[in-house]
Amino acid sequence: MRGAAWSTTLAALPLPVFAAASPAAAPDARTAFPLIAHGIPAAILIDADADSAVRHVATNFAADLERVSGTAARRIDGAAGAVEGPMVIIGVLGHSAVIDRLVAAGKIAPTDLRGEWEAFRQIVVDDPMPGVPRALVIIGSDRRGAVFGTYDVSERIGVSPWHWFADVPVRRQRDVLIPAGSRRDQPKVRYRGFFINDEDPCLSGWAKKAFGGVNAAMYAHVFELLLRMKGNYLWPAMWGKAFADDDPASMVLADAMGVVMGNSHHEPMLRAQAEWHRHADQGVTGGAWDYDKNRANLRAFWRGGIERMMAKGGGQRYDSLVTVGMRGDGDEAMAEGTATGLLERIVADQRTIIADVTGKPASATPQVWALYKEVQDYYDHGMKVPDDVTLLFSDDNWGQIRRLPDPAAPPRAGGYGIYYHFDYVGGPRNYKWINTNQIEKTWQQMDLAYRRGAAQIWIVNVGDIKPMEYPLGFFLAQAWNPDAMTPAAVADYPRAWATATFGPEQARAIGEIVTRYSQYVARRKPELIDQDSFPIGGVTAKGLDGGEFGTMVADWDALEARTLAVRAA
Known part of the structure; x- marks a missing residue:
């Protein structure tokens, strides 16, 4: 039944091929x-x-x-x-x-x-x-x-x-x-999704106005969007928020619709960081986020996350991918001098909790350890990771993947994944609220990751969701079938996206505008531009030479003119 009448070559592209047939x-x-x-x-x-x-x-x-x-x-x-x-x-x-x-x-x-x-x-x-x-x-x-x-x-x-x-x-x-x-058809990357992060005030303000908060009514639309893009995995909003605690119906709805839930790279055991501080008055949470000083409270806190996962009943769990490990409070580094052995002991204790609560070996529950920022240093220095835990490598927050699987290493049961960024809040500077990402660069980095064996998890930080429609759609299309996202498909993606979004009449022109915009805005993030970023040339006989600054202004002026022409057509 393979190779029958239906075309599979457009599976990665957002084209209404039945509707558009001539x-x-x-x-x-x-x-x-x-x-x-x-x-x-x-x-x-x-x-x-x-x-x-x-x-x-x-x-x-x-x-x-x-x-x-x-x-x-x-x-x-x-x-x-x-x-x-x-x-x-x-x-x-x-x-x-x-x-x-x-x-x-x-x-x-x-x-x-x-x-x-x-x-x-x-x-x-x-x-x-x-x-x-x-x-x-x-x-x-x-x-x-x-x-x-x-x-x-x-x-x-x-x-x-x-x-x-x-x-x-x-x-x-x-x-x-x-x-x-x-x-x-079927996916070639097992878990594919995005992380809602840095969501205040944009997404949070909109959700409060439209739904009364970041709750199940809002997440119903997020889940549907994710599934329509053939994604299956979500890290929920976390700035002062706790997905399962703010509205318990959100977790139930995610499972009912088929979404696999996790928590961010620094929120282990399906517990939002906000919960640790929010319920300090109950005695089992709160206090120092320090495993040496507050081990009993941390274990009780983490156990609660796994118990909540198993609250579906009948020995079944809500579909989840459990983050293990530990970072400092508030997504900061652990205390200076933290020993690799301590992190190994933390993960071992977390896995003991998982096995005890689920009644099955820890390996029966999917887990991920995010090697983000300084955590990768522990791994590079020999940190032992259980074979069934997925190792989630990260980019440098700016689109360059820091490490990839070693082709010479033996295969791991848990495999490897990538945590990527389209939005970032942190040192040395933030970038957020507008799309400053080139899909060509995203493709090159993620294609390299896939060729090196990182095919268990692909997840991208999209900030508020709304400004990132274009790169997010591309990221998940590539995640579904990296092999189909060839250089030719990448080159055609802007036109295909414009066709699906605006119709075929101006699709090629719109695709070219989006491509050029992405190139210009990626030269340097707006947050990193100041009066000294682009030099102005010297004085000439005809006046002041605009230099690099003048060239860039001319580029943007021309792009604006082209955009207005398409809009007026």
Whole structure:
């Protein structure tokens, strides 16, 4: 079933390929699936006992079909019954009675999905059940596979992942045909996500005004955005905030939608730093953030984080990736002279807590140790790390990855990952609130990391989310399939992004403007510019030579003129 009619070459690019097909390239209506016919969308069928993540994506997919067609899509939970006509069937292989019946009847044979991580297959099937002449069957190897396979269709019919966060419009269409055949895809980086950080006052102020705070109502949109971009992993906002404590419904919703939650590089054991100070009056938290002086309180504090992870019941945990290790209070370095042995003992004690609370070996719970700033120095000097813990290397906060896996080293069960920055608050200077990142540089660094074996976790600090739509979309597209993000694909990405965001008419011009803007703004971060940054030339017969400063002003003036021309067109 590989290599059938559906194109896989555009999987990493935000293109509505079904919607944009020219008449000459339109699918054969005799064999294609009519997702929308004469303004009427196909019905959507899921199992009555479908996983919560499948339920969420089915609801959102129905809304997407209405956005495109203008007509509400019918969703059916359970047997199709008397429903007739085209149907979209969404389910998880081995966990969906509907899907398993189609397999047993020989209608589909998705054997290449079994046991895979977040894989999906989309298949056009004739006569899947009585009264249904043709169906689009979206099968996930697991629940997130089903989610990604469904949102993949949404994006390809013209619903941008940013339709809510960036108000990207959806073009109405009376007819959408999906070509016959089958299409399979799955990620090549296991955990892919972003870190909301330095979020005051922008995101926090907006969330308070719109939702009453950084709560589950706000995170519902963040989770949806992440999943639509085929990401699965989130470090939540942490400036004075505590994800699971501020609104316990946030953690429940993340798990229900299929999002893997963690905490930042300096917040171990699923505990926000704010919680340590917030509940000091309860006696089990607070005090010195010092393992030598306050070990009992720290252990109790960390145990509470793992107990909360296991509060789902039935011996099940909320889907989480546990940060281990320790930095100084407030994301600062540990005390000078901290011994490597102390950090090793801290992690050993944390893993003992994990095993004790979960009732399983610590290795059964995914863990990550972030080698950020001075923590990497401990590793470089021989710090021992359990083999099943993912080592998360970091950039230097400015886009240069400091260390990569050694190709000569034996493979690790936990693998390697990368923590990258599009936004930063810290020494020597901050940079935030506007996008100053070049996707070409991001691609070069992350491609190098992938070629060297860092494929377990990719996570990027995006600050407030909102200014980083462009580089974040690129980062997660590359994370899904680094092999597909070739130099040619990188070069075409600005045009493809502009097409999906603004439409095809001015896409090439907009893509070129965004590329040039990214080049100019990355010359030096605005926060690092002063009166001496760019020299002015000397006096000439014609007057003062503008020098480097004058050249840059001219570049920006020309870019502004081009932008205004596109806007006026």
